[in-house]
Amino acid sequence: MEMEKIPLEKKRDGDGEGTSKLVMEVKAEEEAQPDHYAALQTPAEDIYAEASFGGVPPKAGKKTEGNPRLYRAGCLFLTMISLVLLLAVIVLSVKLQTGSKESPGTGEDGRCWNIFPKFQAQKLDEQQCGEGWLLFENTCYYLSTVRLNWSMSKNNCTAGKGDLAVISSQSVQTFLTGKANDFFWIGLKHDANQWRWVDNSALGDSYWEGSTPRQGCGLLRGAGSPQKNWISSSCTSKAYFICEKQA
Incomplete structure (x- = not known):
């Protein structure tokens, strides 16, 4: 009776090893496959970056920059406006200075009388004379x-x-x-x-x-x-x- 039990135990041992190997291979395949559920739970941060840049994520370590041509064009436009305003101020200043020297009318005695000085003189005359x-x-x-x-x-x-x-x-x-x-x-x-x-x-x-x-x-x-x-x-x-x- 004892001689018949020995081979049965060995067979069982062999079956156990085969089962263990099969379980280990199944686990290895499961670990090798991606966890789609985990990916849905924690979406990658690159999703927002891809949405902002038309689906093309920016390169790591590089800052986003504006259009340099548009920037230069804006600076040039503002500079031109500043120059035009400065030129207008200069022209107005010159006209005011020359206008104060020109005489809008000439008196009968041959002397020129400016409007503002004449008004001042009239006020002075009235103060002293009436x-x-x-x-x-x-x-x-x-x-x-x-x-x-x-x-x-x-x-x-x-x-x-x-x-x-x-x-x-x-x-x-x-x-x-x-x-x-x-x-x-x-x-x-x-x-x-x-x-x-x-x-x-x-x-x-x-x-x-x-x-x-x-x-x-x-x-x-x-x-x-x-x-x-x-x-x-x-x-x-x-x-x-x-x-x-x-x-």
């Missing part, structure tokens, strides 16, 4: 806008704390000629066979158009030559008048 008066060499002058005879013109100037204008210098003569545009009474009257000013001073330098007249009252004709633009007329005639007072 509205409508003109300041020249520390004396205020007023050119009337109504016509009166010589006596009434003198009374109006006196009421304004002044008198008819006394032309005592070439500069005053030139200034008033440039401001007048018609015939204006001045403070000159023929009395006792001589011409005298309203301040009772004798006539010195004169600017008669012709020979010295012998009667009447003196008139200054504007828009004429400042060297010869005085005429005489009857003191009862009506004309504009020029008043003066100290500033």
Whole structure:
């Protein structure tokens, strides 16, 4: 009986080894095959990179860069705009500087009067003399806008704390000629066979158009030559008048 059991045990042992080898081969095949379930549980990070770059993942260790041509074109465009703006500022500055030197109008006395300086001068005249008066060499002058005879013109100037204008210098003569545009009474009257000013001073330098007249009252004709633009007329005639007072 014992002789028959020995071969059975050996057979069983052989069957065990074969089974073990088969189990080990199955496990090796399972380990060699990819775990699709695990891949679905933990998707690769490259999926997002592939979606961002059209399915082509970027190379490892290389930073993503923009289009260098587009960058250079943008820089060039901004530079050109800056240059154009700078050129516009320069041109405007030059025009402003040259415009301040140019004269928009010329006065009747041959001098140029800029708009802004003229406005400033007018304000200064009004501050020192009053509205409508003109300041020249520390004396205020007023050119009337109504016509009166010589006596009434003198009374109006006196009421304004002044008198008819006394032309005592070439500069005053030139200034008033440039401001007048018609015939204006001045403070000159023929009395006792001589011409005298309203301040009772004798006539010195004169600017008669012709020979010295012998009667009447003196008139200054504007828009004429400042060297010869005085005429005489009857003191009862009506004309504009020029008043003066100290500033």
